[in-house]
Amino acid sequence: MSGLLAGSTGVPAPTPGVISERVPADTLGDILTVRPPTGRVEADPTWDEAPVLLHEVLDGHYHRLVLHSPSIASRARAGQFVMVSVPSRGGAKILLPRPMAIQRRHPERGDIEVTFSIAGRGTAELARIEVGQSLLLTGPLGRGFEIPDATSRILVMAHGSGVCAVLGIVEDAAARGIPTLALLSAAMRSAVVGERDCAELGTEAIIVTEDAGSNTIPAIDRLLREHYRTDRPSVIMVCGSSALTRAAVALGVDWGIPVQVALEAHMACGLGYCHGCAAPVAASSDRASSDGATSDRVTSDGAISDGATSDREGPLVCRDGPVFDAHVPF
Amino acid sequence: MAALAGATPATSAALAASTTIARITPDLDLSVHIGSLVLETPVMPASGCFGPELGRLIPMDELGASVTKTVFAEARGGNAAHRLTEIPAGMVNSVGIPSSGAAGYLATQHPAYLALGVPVIISVGGHRHNEYAPLVVDLQGAGDAYELNVSCPNLDREGTAIGADPLELARVVADVRRVTTKPLIVKLPSMLSSIADCAQAAEDAGADALCVANSLPALALDPRTGAPLLGNVMGGLSGPSIRPVALRLVWLASRAVGIPVIGCGGIEHPDDALEFFAAGAKAVQVGTASFARPSAAVDIARGLRDECRIAGVSSLADLLAARAR
Numbered sequence: 110m111s112g113l114l115a116g117s118t119g120v121p122a123p124t125p126g127v128i129s130e131r132v133p134a135d136t137l138g139d140i141l142t143v144r145p146p147t148g149r150v151e152a153d154p155t156w157d158e159a160p161v162l163l164h165e166v167l168d169g170h171y172h173r174l175v176l177h178s179p180s181i182a183s184r185a186r187a188g189q190f191v192m193v194s195v196p197s198r199g200g201a202k203i204l205l206p207r208p209m210a211i212q213r214r215h216p217e218r219g220d221i222e223v224t225f226s227i228a229g230r231g232t233a234e235l236a237r238i239e240v241g242q243s244l245l246l247t248g249p250l251g252r253g254f255e256i257p258d259a260t261s262r263i264l265v266m267a268h269g270s271g272v273c274a275v276l277g278i279v280e281d282a283a284a285r286g287i288p289t290l291a292l293l294s295a296a297m298r299s300a301v302v303g304e305r306d307c308a309e310l311g312t313e314a315i316i317v318t319e320d321a322g323s324n325t326i327p328a329i330d331r332l333l334r335e336h337y338r339t340d341r342p343s344v345i346m347v348c349g350s351s352a353l354t355r356a357a358v359a360l361g362v363d364w365g366i367p368v369q370v371a372l373e374a375h376m377a378c379g380l381g382y383c384h385g386c387a388a389p390v391a392a393s394s395d396r397a398s399s400d401g402a403t404s405d406r407v408t409s410d411g412a413i414s415d416g417a418t419s420d421r422e423g424p425l426v427c428r429d430g431p432v433f434d435a436h437v438p439f
Numbered sequence: 440m441a442a443l444a445g446a447t448p449a450t451s452a453a454l455a456a457s458t459t460i461a462r463i464t465p466d467l468d469l470s471v472h473i474g475s476l477v478l479e480t481p482v483m484p485a486s487g488c489f490g491p492e493l494g495r496l497i498p499m500d501e502l503g504a505s506v507t508k509t510v511f512a513e514a515r516g517g518n519a520a521h522r523l524t525e526i527p528a529g530m531v532n533s534v535g536i537p538s539s540g541a542a543g544y545l546a547t548q549h550p551a552y553l554a555l556g557v558p559v560i561i562s563v564g565g566h567r568h569n570e571y572a573p574l575v576v577d578l579q580g581a582g583d584a585y586e587l588n589v590s591c592p593n594l595d596r597e598g599t600a601i602g603a604d605p606l607e608l609a610r611v612v613a614d615v616r617r618v619t620t621k622p623l624i625v626k627l628p629s630m631l632s633s634i635a636d637c638a639q640a641a642e643d644a645g646a647d648a649l650c651v652a653n654s655l656p657a658l659a660l661d662p663r664t665g666a667p668l669l670g671n672v673m674g675g676l677s678g679p680s681i682r683p684v685a686l687r688l689v690w691l692a693s694r695a696v697g698i699p700v701i702g703c704g705g706i707e708h709p710d711d712a713l714e715f716f717a718a719g720a721k722a723v724q725v726g727t728a729s730f731a732r733p734s735a736a737v738d739i740a741r742g743l744r745d746e747c748r749i750a751g752v753s754s755l756a757d758l759l760a761a762r763a764r
Contacts, residue, residue: 153495153496154496155450155451155452155496156450156451156496156733156734157449157450157451158449158450180450180451180452194731194732195731202527202528202679203525203731204525204528204529204530204678204679204727204730204731205525205530205730205731206730206731230527231525243449245731245732247496247733374520375520375521375522375523375524377523377530377532377727377730378488378492378493378729378730380490380492380493380496381490381492382488382489382490382491382492382493382508383487383488383523383532383534383730384508384517384522384534384537385522385523385532385534386520386522387517387518387519387520387522387670388520389520420513420514420515420516421514421516421539422515422516422517422537422539423516423517
């Protein structure tokens with residue numbers, strides 16, 4: 110979810126089977142549906158000029174910010190995001206805010222954390238922010254992850270900065286004493302996000318990286334099937350790679366468990382009123398079965414949405430997601 | 440006084456808490472008449488860049504009105520992704536105006552707009568001149584005024600708009616005038632051969648105000664591949680890069696008609712709004728600026744009041760005169 114509008118929108122298509130960061134959501138359009146309503150009431154978003162308490166550059170690649178925003182920290186749920194407005198200075202004018210996953214919540218201190226890499230003009234400008242300056246945040250936004258009832262074990266799988274989106278679930282699971290395994294993928298060993306967070310939360314993490322040759326889909330599949338030989342997880346939550354998402358769905362189908370996936374999208378408002386982040390996702394999950402793992406993704410009128418039906422608007426990533434259900438293609 | 444002229448409140452809570460102070464302005468009259476409708480404040484959101492989702496985050500009673508996303512007679516799904524991209528000092532969008540139709544709007548959206556507590560200006564659109572009046576009839580008297588969107592560049596006809604043709608435009612306005620007594624605002628396109636001709640045609644056909652202008656037809660390509668960045672290929676450019684274009688059009692339109700002109704295009708700050716007032720506008724709309732700063736329109740409304748107070752004047756006309764001295 111980091112730096113989604115930075116630079117160009119022309120994201121190259123990922124190579125099948127290779128985990129690539131910043132994958133476009135449309136490569137997953139055939140397996141996603143809007144999650145059925147849960148009746149859960151989300152807190153109204155708010156906005157804050159949030160002071161930057163910490164700006165840490167991780168291995169010269171990722172920028173981690175701790176931001177003081179008590180109103181957002183106290184409302185945010187796992188998997189929700191904030192819109193981060195980019196301050197104008199020195200002639201640089203960044204018009205649109207950047208959506209970023211809320212990586213960590215510290216409601217007792219009133220802080221949240223986000224992590225991003227420089228992907229274009231906006232994130233390059235954000236990377237210059239200094240401790241003591243403030244960033245305008247709007248949030249928390251969107252429908253986050255939901256831990257199903259009677260969950261005994263959780264598997265989270267994420268690549269690159271996509272890890273940020275699933276760490277809220279790691280926090281919640283740790284607080285509720287639900288055993289969780291975090292599969293953290295990255296291109297390089299030095300660019301793994303979330304390792305320290307998992308250690309801090311007492312959550313087991315498995316690191317897979319391209320430079321070690323360990324983050325191929327077959328290797329990950331083998332590793333996880335071995336890990337869960339006896340006791341399987343109750344749910345899989347995934348972000349940051351379409352290949353990883355497809356691997357998660359394959360496991361979810363075999364194990365008969367739901368898979369939830371957090372998407373990236375280009376956004377302007379984050380609230381839903383600009384209608385800019387059309388999600389290539391089925392507009393309705395009327396026929397989704399309760400276990401969520403193996404149902405069709407056909408809308409009630411039989412149409413498959415590509416984000417632009419002729420007479421009915423499809424889902425928006427910001428309002429109906431960013432977390433969607435992933436189902437096996439039929 | 441310090442609270443008024445000082446820094447903008449830094450949180451939504453602080454902004455809401457400070458509304459009482461900001462509203463105590465008994466001597467100050469910034470109201471503007473759009474036909475029979477009186478807007479207490481000459482600042483409102485621009486259609487498409489606003490919704491109740493945003494209205495709930497800001498003190499709406501400091502704005503003159505809300506303006507809806509354009510409603511079409513029939514339901515529309517909107518364009519394929521990607522729907523927007525950013526350029527330096529601008530945004531190109533081809534959202535395609537998703538709409539649930541008149542019935543859908545009345546059932547699902549209008550109550551949320553009403554709940555914001557300010558006059559509701561319903562933006563109505565059509566693909567042909569004869570689609571507007573039946574749509575206004577279908578809206579069954581809802582709303583306090585109608586803004587006729589005859590200018591959206593990202594719909595059909597490759598960016599040309601009904602509003603760019605004075606004859607076509609006059610038919611639309613006259614047709615709608617026959618079916619409602621409510622104030623009519625005509626939102627003109629940015630691309631037309633003569634803004635004066637179109638402005639006069641709208642006024643002669645019964646418009647109560649003009650909104651000038653809309654986003655500009657534009658194209659954004661991926662610099663590496665040359666491929667269009669937007670699903671709809673073409674889009675509309677908005678944001679500060681179009682401000683001088685809109686300002687020129689406001690200057691020309693306000694000299695061609697007697698009805699009020701509402702300025703719209705890249706307005707981000709009170710000073711931008713004052714430029715439009717100086718060019719002849721009687722009110723302004725704020726669009727793209729709200730994305731980065733939800734309180735942008737409210738900040739502008741407050742800034743105008745502060746400027747009046749600092750100058751010791753009680754109206755925008757007096758403020759402009761004082762600034763011109």
